[in-house]
Amino acid sequence: xxxxxxxxxxxxxxxxxxxxxxxxxxxxxxxxxxxxxxxxxxxxxxxxxxxxxxxxxxxxxxxxxxxxxxxxxxxxxxxxxxxxxxxxxxxxxxxxxxxxxxxxxxxxxxxxxxxxxxxxxxxxxxxxxxxxxxxxxxxxxxxxxxxxxxxxxxxxxxxxxxxxxxxxxxxxxxxxxxxxxxxxxxxxxxxxxxxxxxxxxxxxxxxxxxxxxxxxxxxxxxxxxxxxxxxxxxxxxxxxxxxxxxxxxxxxxxxxxxxxxxxxxxxxxxxxxxxxxxxxxxxxxxxxxxxxxxxxxxxxxxxxxxxxxxxxxxxxxxxxxxxxxxxxxxxxxxxxxxxxxxxxxxxxxxxxxxxxxxxxxxxxxxxxxxxxxxxxxxxxxxxxxxxxxxx
Numbered sequence: 102x103x104x105x106x107x108x109x110x111x112x113x114x115x116x117x118x119x120x121x122x123x124x125x126x127x128x129x130x131x132x133x134x135x136x137x138x139x140x141x142x143x144x145x146x147x148x149x150x151x152x153x154x155x156x157x158x159x160x161x162x163x164x165x166x167x168x169x170x171x172x173x174x175x176x177x178x179x180x181x182x183x184x185x186x187x188x189x190x191x192x193x194x195x196x197x198x199x200x201x202x203x204x205x206x207x208x209x210x211x212x213x214x215x216x217x218x219x220x221x222x223x224x225x226x227x228x229x230x231x232x233x234x235x236x237x238x239x240x241x242x243x244x245x246x247x248x249x250x251x252x253x254x255x256x257x258x259x260x261x262x263x264x265x266x267x268x269x270x271x272x273x274x275x276x277x278x279x280x281x282x283x284x285x286x287x288x289x290x291x292x293x294x295x296x297x298x299x300x301x302x303x304x305x306x307x308x309x310x311x312x313x314x315x316x317x318x319x320x321x322x323x324x325x326x327x328x329x330x331x332x333x334x335x336x337x338x339x340x341x342x343x344x345x346x347x348x349x350x351x352x353x354x355x356x357x358x359x360x361x362x363x364x365x366x367x368x369x370x371x372x373x374x375x376x377x378x379x380x381x382x383x384x385x386x387x388x389x390x391x392x393x394x395x396x397x398x399x400x401x402x403x404x405x406x407x408x409x410x411x412x413x414x415x416x417x418x419x420x421x422x423x424x425x426x427x428x429x430x431x432x433x434x435x436x437x438x439x440x441x442x443x444x445x446x447x448x449x450x451x452x453x454x455x456x457x458x459x460x461x462x463x464x465x466x467x468x469x470x471x472x473x474x475x476x477x478x479x480x481x482x483x484x485x486x487x488x489x490x491x492x
């Protein structure tokens with residue numbers, strides 16, 4: 102495949118600019134849109150859209166410098182084909198995703214005090230993302246709610262604060278400092294959207310028969326492999342494709358592999374084998390990432406149950422159901438002692454509080470938009486690429 106006669110003007114845009122883009126592939130009957138964005142904090146993003154004839158006007162929402170020149174790239178084209186034009190507009194001109202939840206950022210960004218609280222948009226009430234958001238977005242369709250803690254390609258190690266009232270998202274702390282995951286060549290930050298399933302719990306008092314290790318005392322972890330970069334605090338509907346079982350410092354740490362049900366590939370992905378077919382190399386890269394990501398911090402390579410083999414959808418769904426049952430037992434005081442916070446506003450149990458009580462926890466911190474973000478201590482260290490060798 103070669104692409105020719107694709108010429109776009111090089112120019113600087115400003116917010117609100119309308120840009121017309123036309124790209125033509127002369128070697129095929131179809132015409133293609135082929136373009137790229139370049140921004141100081143973003144890499145090029147390529148899209149390949151086909152139609153009998155396409156001309157696009159779209160609005161730029163921030164300063165963007167874009168450039169395109171004629172290309173002839175032989176047979177080394179690796180574009181995802183047949184994106185729908187409506188998908189393009191949904192991802193490029195409308196960043197607001199449909200959701201029943203929103204977030205309230207509190208405390209100074211990049212500080213030990215920074216928190217992301219959750220609200221139910223239908224009534225404005227503060228909720229716990231762990232306990233009040235249901236596991237299922239649509240149980241009959243086997244669609245699950247994923248709480249996004251860490252967007253793809255970011256380094257901040259954000260997590261649900263399971264021991265704090267209303268369980269907001271916060272940045273993990275090690276030795277009194279905010280934790281950032283290292284970039285281990287060839288990866289940049291997290292290589293998927295990363296988060297957790299609500300209303301699940303990996304029971305530290307239970308030894309899994311398959312992994313021979315106890316649970317890690319957290320909601321079960323989820324990776325979402327779709328094309329959209331999510332935002333912290335997004336609650337997105339996902340379908341389960343499979344799982345891998347990380348053994349992290351002697352504890353079972355399931356990683357459930359999912360895809361956003363609204364992604365253009367979601368209809369073609371129904372099991373873990375489909376991941377390799379449609380996104381070749383991603384499963385291997387995922388295992389590699391989890392194996393090596395702690396090595397720059399002086400820790401040994403992580404190990405896996407099942408020799409790092411990804412288990413299928415049915416297996417993964419059973420794991421999630423098991424962790425959901427452990428969460429239910431914990432909420433019913435049947436799980437033994439723990440240091441977790443179980444406050445909620447929807448469950449009607451002994452840990453349920455009212456909206457006014459929930460607000461009090463949020464209001465202990467100022468709104469993030471009223472305080473200056475803390476400067477990042479060492480951005481160079483965060484951006485550094487680390488090269489490791491497994492012995």
